Amino acid sequence: MDWSGRHIQSRPRRLGIAGGSVLLLGISPAPAQDIEPRAFSNAPVGVNFLIAGYAYTRGGIAFDPALPVKNPRLETSSMVLAYARVLDVWGKSAKFDAIVPHAWLSGSADYRDQPLERVVDGFADPKLRFSVNLYGAPALRLKEFKAYRQDVIVGASLQVSVPWGQYDASRLINIGMSRWSLKPEFGVSKAIGSWTLELSAAATLFTENRDFYGGNRRTQDPLYSAQAHLIYGFRSGLWASLDATHFSGGRTTLNGIQNDDRQENWRVGGTLALPIDPRHSIKLYASSGVSALTGNNYDLIGIAWQYRWGGGL
Template sequence: MRFVPACLAFAIVLAGSLEGTPADAQSIEPRAYSPAPVGTNFAIVAFSESKGAIPVDPALPLSDIDLHVDAVLAAYARSVNLFGESGKFDLIVPIAHLKGEATYFGEPVERDIRGLSDPLARLTILFHGAPAMNAAEFRGYRQDLLLGASVQVSIPMGQYDHERLINLGGNRWSIKPELGASKTWGRWTVETALGVTLYTANNDFFGGHKRTQKPIYSAQGHIIYNLKPGMWLAGNLSWFAGGRTSIDGVEDDNLQQNWRAGLIFAAPINRRFSLKANASTGVSTRTGNNFDLYGIALQYRWGGGI
């Protein structure tokens, strides 16, 4: 059996460590819509380092942003049978150390904080091209066109101080429905995904104000080359726009429209372990998203008849 990648591609480190808290629309995640035998489990531990104008919350009125973030991520995923189709559930718990400075309406702002960021939970279904399969059926499976959908929820359990602008948690819920497609030609796979992130209000923003945010719309594309079973290289491009905020009903001038690009390399160590490494950077930014990220992740899989 070829090595099955988890539904958490390594770029989820980015989404889970910081961006998945208030800005999960910005993650770059290839192979999110790929099947595995029902009952397969995945455990992931990852580390990432980010430097620059990191969007802890890109809608904040900050300038001259210079932040350094080290993040550790623990995640669990399981392949499930959803109405006869391949499905996946994953849970992501990030812990981060953020240190740096920015400018808020001409005044310097500094922050040095360690703690939990908002966890993420997601349910995915492949409704075309990948019926639910056991290990024996999966051995003979060959991917062609896959169509899928997912719903991701950000849970407001992360560190939050209403007297500080920069936090690791968002103090609000978010939900991100997404549609994805994947098509394979020989060693090449092309993937696309379209999503929208919806937010509840933060009723205790920076001294007790009410802060709301309009949806962020996102799109991402991936070109993946399969070097050999379980080993692949992906080039990625993501776009996200929208997300204008209001404080106590007064709208801010902080519309987002940003592009990011990245590379991801994955390789198996043996039947159960694999490594993923990635790098990404801002390409075009309207708000503070011009940062660089690097990281590595170790994945372990079990169950599902492997």
Template sequence: MNRHGVGVQLTVTDAPVVVDASSDAPEARVARRLSLCLAYGMIAALSVVSNAKAQEAEPRSYSNTPIGLNFLLAGYAYSQGKLAFDPNTAIADTTFRSDTGVVAYVRSFELAGQSAKLDVIVPTSSFAAHGLVNGEPREREMLGLGDPRFRFSVNLFGAPALSAKEFASYRQDLIVGVSMQVSAPVGQYDNTKLLNLGGNRWSFRPEFGISKAWGPWTVELAPSVTFFSNNTDFFGGNTFSQAPIYAVQGHVIYTFQSGVWMALDGLYFAGGRTALNGVKSDNEQAITRAGLTVALPINRQNSLKLSASTGITTRTGSELTAVAIAWQYRWGDGY
């Protein structure tokens, strides 16, 4: 989901609250102020959920991989939580549930003598939110395509481009890499609705990664920043903008001789203050999350990955817990 709130309408499934923005009557001005207040409250809460999903921790992003391999991934993630609003708004007791399926393709290749990867990720989600508006129950349910993501990563040091045969004798020490992830605005979007699965805007996330191994243990650290373009059709022509989100993720990984590995994951991100038609809201974020990831090789071509994460601290008070499972199939000669 993305952070799509209200302009002058609080949309519910069949019972929208509409305000005539062209009227100068006192009642209309009060209604517009209330709608703007609700918009900020909704944007603040939904930013927490959407950004937490977008910024999920990813262990082993900068590990070395034999070049010339292809990976097909299919995954499912379930998340649920509560959306916290300013007590001065008319929205209360809001909860959400999200079921997301993901299909991804990854290709490893050589760049300047080091290993590199290209990822293409396409999500499809079912999302439902329920809450009270002025004491009346409201809900929104969605099913559709989310914004696809494209990620290019290259290791700059410590991960030489190797064939599968050469990789058998490789032992990691220190790896340094960089990546760029781009999210394209092609997901489900309806500018008459309160919530959408697509963002109707671009995002760009450059990241720097360090991975250091000591025997079976590996420690990783990856700071990043996400930039957003403006959504100029936010609820019927309003302009929604968001400041950059600064994040850092860390992992402590243990790899067993069988090839099974486990990771303790940590993620902190801050920033992301939003504005509606140039008017800034007081919803800057500061969120800490923790999680666990387990990878289980099945055979040479197939593996499973299980993960779970939850919020530890948050400036806004919104809560998010998620669990996921992913299957990976590998093919290619590895040259």
């Protein structure tokens, strides 16, 4: 979720800029592979966001990138409904968001040289996140926010994935992951004229899955990730970004035996946000795997609609 602090003389144009903000809330099904520009931007306190989105993926493992399978040929369609609210935390702008995804998955893969097929739909694991801008983005009401100009923002967040998604222990490929995950993240955003450069780093930590594929016990090492975004904002409120992410680690252990499945992957993509009016906006986005040490490369394309209210709008 992002708001532009660019100076526009008239109130309608200011709100038009605000209309260009769209939040991408983890629509990418693999949790460490999310690409989210403007994650640590500022917004007026009290504003609420309702987001509905759709994403389509094709290629490697989409929901659990460390599954011990070969030649994955999967397609997923994911719908997401999310809510976010901007908060004042000791004078710093902060945000809480909740994400509920629903997915359809179909395709095949090879496990121990045996073909597997899977067709399933259901809810994926919901996600809860709290983020706070520690520097450069004070908590401001809408009237105060009109004069705000971004320079450097430093922020941090913690996302929790709750294991409530569809899961069948007799199946290797599932929509839910049957385990908790925690993802702390730290980010820096620097505005230079119409351009914004953003960098962030995160680590995804997993609890044990005690009911993995027939009652086995499976653990996974932390998965480390980094993102970079180069964003250009237009005076109309439209903005576009070039996005990249790298993630590594995540080696798994099954019943005490460590697998040779460490990840080392790169993804690149692009985002285009389109303001409709002061309350509505649309975002189009796409990404693709560039290189992968494991077989979890996939292509993704998606769209998200956002509605804003409250906070004096």
